[in-house]
Amino acid sequence: MSDELERALSRLRLDGQVLGYSLMTKAGRPFVSFSLPDELFPRVKDSINLYKSDLRLMTIDTENGLVVLSPVDENWILSVLYVHELQLGLAIAKTKNVLRLLEGSELPPPPEDFEDSAESNLKVLESLALQAASTSPADSPAEEDSTTEPADDTEPESTPFSSLPDRRLHSFNIQLATIPTRGTTYGAAMALDSDLHKELKELHKNFGFDVLMLVDGSNSVAQISDSMFQSNERVIEVLMWAASKWIVDIPETEEAPVAQEVVMGKLVKCPRFEGDLSKMKNDDLEVLRLCNGTRTTQEIAESTGFPHAKVVEIIIRNKKHGMKMIGKTT
Secondary structure, X not given: OHHHHHHXXXXXXXXXXXXXXXXXXXXXXXXXXXOOOOOHHHHHHHHHHHHHHHOOOEXXXXXXXXXXXXXOOOOEEEEEEEOOOOOHHHHXXXXXXXXXXXXXOOOOOOOOOOOOOOOOHHHHHHHHHHHHHHHOOOOOHHHHHHHHOOOOOOOHXXXXXXXXXXXXXXXOOOOOOOOOEEOOOHHHHHOOOOHHHHHHHHHHHHHHHHHHHOOOOOOOHHHHHHHHOOOHHHHHHHHHHHHHOOOEEOOXXXXXXXXXHHHHHHEEEEEEEOOOHHHOOHHXXXXXXXXXXXXXXXXXXXXXXXXXXXXXXXXXXXXXXXXXXXXXXX
């Protein structure tokens, strides 16, 4: 149990877009925390108490950043604080992937008395788990059968990458409507200590990791690039490499590759603001007025004289206020 929990928390600590996290009780009391600002705890606790047993994965937009709350089991809730710039869909995907690391592990309920947010509480949790395991009945036939039955483990890393047949990059026909799925080595690529993960980070940095986080069998290439405010070509480059390593699977398509090439080569994303300009901040107005669905972020940056990064930041900040990304052919 402690290994799975430490692995999950380590992933959060090593994520450059995570500002802090806390493993909390169902009452909203922090058990183990890392860099989560003290001023957020009352608001998080109020949200937990408001929804109580009906709490599902939810987000809270705060001045410190985006908070994602998600129940781990009937006793624990994970609270993660992400940077303002991170897209909502990506923050949720990151949190879900951390929770997947805890699937199958049984966390004991919190002790009656403990010190809030103490690192030593992980040892307390491990001790409680060992105690529960030692006191569980060992002579029950049903229990014995359930423990000796081999688990249905479909983790991608169970298949050695070296034993898989070679895939060539040019054999994949990835289009904007293509919906990639997780492949045989997906789990290995997402494991922080694997060689495949190191290769991913070396070639594509954190961007490649974030793209793969959004591969869930429901997001198309266009949806992934749209949610990340990145070009389709850059996302496709990551997916092409990932497919060659069996990290993702690309479904076959009957559309001609020539038609795909024409669409991919000429489609660009342009922001269009459909909200109320009178309610926007003065610093954002100059950019938002030019977001009419015909200009790219680079063109807006050139027109305003703002750095491209600032234009993107303003667009991301106002996405929930009526900002949309429109596909345009040039």
